[in-house]
Amino acid sequence: MTPLATARRLVIKIGSSLLVDADGEIDRVWLNALCDDIAALRRRDQQVIVVTSGAVAVGRRHLGLASGPLRLDEKQAAAAAGQIRLAHVYEETLVDHHLKVAQLLLTLDDSENRRRYLNARNTLETLLRLGAVPVINENDTVATQEIRFGDNDRLAARVAQMIGADTLVLFSDIDGLYTGNPRVDPDARFIPEVMEMTPEIEAMAGDPGSAMGSGGMVTKLQAARIALAAGCRMAIAPGKPLHPLKTMEEGGRCTWFHPAEEPLTARKQWIAGSLKPQGTLVVDAGARRALAKGGSLLPAGVVTVAGDFQKGEAVVVVGREGQAVGVGLTAYSAEDAKHIIGRKSGDFETLLGYRGPDEIIHRDDLVIAP
Numbered sequence: 001m002t003p004l005a006t007a008r009r010l011v012i013k014i015g016s017s018l019l020v021d022a023d024g025e026i027d028r029v030w031l032n033a034l035c036d037d038i039a040a041l042r043r044r045d046q047q048v049i050v051v052t053s054g055a056v057a058v059g060r061r062h063l064g065l066a067s068g069p070l071r072l073d074e075k076q077a078a079a080a081a082g083q084i085r086l087a088h089v090y091e092e093t094l095v096d097h098h099l100k101v102a103q104l105l106l107t108l109d110d111s112e113n114r115r116r117y118l119n120a121r122n123t124l125e126t127l128l129r130l131g132a133v134p135v136i137n138e139n140d141t142v143a144t145q146e147i148r149f150g151d152n153d154r155l156a157a158r159v160a161q162m163i164g165a166d167t168l169v170l171f172s173d174i175d176g177l178y179t180g181n182p183r184v185d186p187d188a189r190f191i192p193e194v195m196e197m198t199p200e201i202e203a204m205a206g207d208p209g210s211a212m213g214s215g216g217m218v219t220k221l222q223a224a225r226i227a228l229a230a231g232c233r234m235a236i237a238p239g240k241p242l243h244p245l246k247t248m249e250e251g252g253r254c255t256w257f258h259p260a261e262e263p264l265t266a267r268k269q270w271i272a273g274s275l276k277p278q279g280t281l282v283v284d285a286g287a288r289r290a291l292a293k294g295g296s297l298l299p300a301g302v303v304t305v306a307g308d309f310q311k312g313e314a315v316v317v318v319g320r321e322g323q324a325v326g327v328g329l330t331a332y333s334a335e336d337a338k339h340i341i342g343r344k345s346g347d348f349e350t351l352l353g354y355r356g357p358d359e360i361i362h363r364d365d366l367v368i369a370p
């Protein structure tokens, strides 16, 4: 069985060259076939998130910009014109397949800034729970850095990490990883599987200045590093032929990168190991029992809030006598937490002016002390 068949939460990245032809037209036949594949996965109750490029390629033609390199403002203008068209065609095609569709425009910064990150994550979780197929691109028109090809490889990996996806597939015009550039080196060998990101593997990306390197393997291996660290397996697969997902499932050639850990384990290691706790929640005995059984922490079980922390930051959880209970990511800031501790979720809206989550630390965001 291919890893694709067992994926529960799958992120696929579509490169511009697959979707947009030389005249800047979206290849609807190709997209329709891709959506057949997505619909087949959805019927098996697999969640699918699409990260798509193509806005600049579509928009530059639409605006009549000459071929050749564009200035940043021209690229951003092209993206603005292209994105609306891109979204329209995805919407039409996915709805034709009886799928619900939603668009998210993210900047790479959204996955780095903790608060925006959490909001983007919660929105994606909700969309997936409601059965929608999120279609994501970078928010190119507000990006302050140069828009480069390959940005979406990293964006797709960050999205996969953010939502704890178990599988990421980068579709492009390259069919996988080779020991060298197969376009110039007849001895370049195809690598079907990567178990670890060794320096030898990294070296296969080639020199970033080479034709293969720019937006080719370099950003794909960067994406692999992000995905594997998050416990998400990744594939580099050929997207050009019709039905690329079905082709993969039927044993089509691609390179799989395997992580050492499951997504949840990797996430918990990150919470326990890399974040500096910004505050403390003191909890009662009932909450300690619930947490020991694998439950989430509810504000009702918290007796004291100490420290000054923001939503999404790490906090230490201790018992009334200071016994270590664990560490987790808080869904509320210290200020908001103080208003809702000891209270039931039905009161949160009156106390805070908005309806936040029922848990102050969700069990997936909590690492219990050994």
Ligand code: GLU
Pocket: 015, 016, 052, 053, 054, 055, 056, 057, 079, 137, 138, 140, 147, 148, 149, 150, 151, 152, 153
């Ligand atoms: N976000 C850009 C676009 O949609 C493409 C970036 C990339 O290809 O990685 O045109």
